[in-house]
Amino acid sequence: GESVGLHLPTLSVQEGDNSIINCAYSNSASDYFIWYKQESGKGPQFIIDIRSNMDKRQGQRVTVLLNKTVKHLSLQIAATQPGDSAVYFCAERFTGANSKLTFGKGITLSVRP
Amino acid sequence: GAVVSQHPSWVICKSGTSVKIECRSLDFQATTMFWYRQFPKQSLMLMATSNEGSKATYEQGVEKDKFLINHASLTLSTLTVTSAHPEDSSFYICSAREAGSSSYNSPLHFGNGTRLTVT
Numbered sequence: 001g002e003s004v005g006l007h008l009p010t011l012s013v014q015e016g017d018n019s020i021i022n023c024a025y026s027n028s029a030s031d032y033f034i035w036y037k038q039e040s041g042k043g044p045q046f047i048i049d050i051r052s053n054m055d056k057r058q059g060q061r062v063t064v065l066l067n068k069t070v071k072h073l074s075l076q077i078a079a080t081q082p083g084d085s086a087v088y089f090c091a092e093r094f095t096g097a098n099s100k101l102t103f104g105k106g107i108t109l110s111v112r113p
Numbered sequence: 114g115a116v117v118s119q120h121p122s123w124v125i126c127k128s129g130t131s132v133k134i135e136c137r138s139l140d141f142q143a144t145t146m147f148w149y150r151q152f153p154k155q156s157l158m159l160m161a162t163s164n165e166g167s168k169a170t171y172e173q174g175v176e177k178d179k180f181l182i183n184h185a186s187l188t189l190s191t192l193t194v195t196s197a198h199p200e201d202s203s204f205y206i207c208s209a210r211e212a213g214s215s216s217y218n219s220p221l222h223f224g225n226g227t228r229l230t231v232t
Contacts, residue, residue: 043223
């Protein structure tokens with residue numbers, strides 16, 4: 001079946017460096033993508049989203065890139081800070097009445113001081 | 114921003130008892146709420162979609178008689194785990210979509226989850 005997955009389970013970066021978290025999706029019908037951050041013991045926190053008619057969207061210190069040709073989504077975090085340490089999930093939504101959100105496996109970002 | 118509140122944040126219950134988890138949208142109305150389950154170091158798995166005033170839609174493999182969902186108002190959905198067993202121990206998270214929002218450009222707002230431990 002089709003699924004959303006991530007390439008790497010963990011990512012360790014030096015404080016101040018840029019982080020890039022990658023995600024692969026396989027459902028070409030998906031038209032909306034979201035990145036969430038989840039800290040230990042908490043629910044997912046919205047970071048940034050992108051629609052399928054876009055290939056790049058920027059927020060504060062974060063950028064999401066969408067490559068529909070290879071079904072690839074990435075999250076770039078500039079000047080990574082200790083507070084960015086968390087598990088990051090990409091999620092995709094299919095067009096439809098309920099538009100369920102399907103989550104990828106998640107990747108742990110660890111920021112070294 | 115939109116806030117979703119879950120209660121309780123954690124609960125310990127004995128095997129065979131039932132536990133009710135509440136999910137409230139505090140500053141917006143939610144026609145649709147979603148219930149997820151998350152095991153340690155795993156992703157969120159959708160259990161069911163709860164629509165205000167109608168029956169919930171359960172995902173394949175989720176027992177509707179075990180996980181009772183009620184969405185009686187635009188700001189409250191409840192999940193009741195009936196006859197809980199140790200294997201039901203998990204992190205349960207709800208999310209909500211604001212009423213009137215287009216599914217195209219509206220992210221879900223998540224609660225902070227409920228840690229259920231069944232002894």
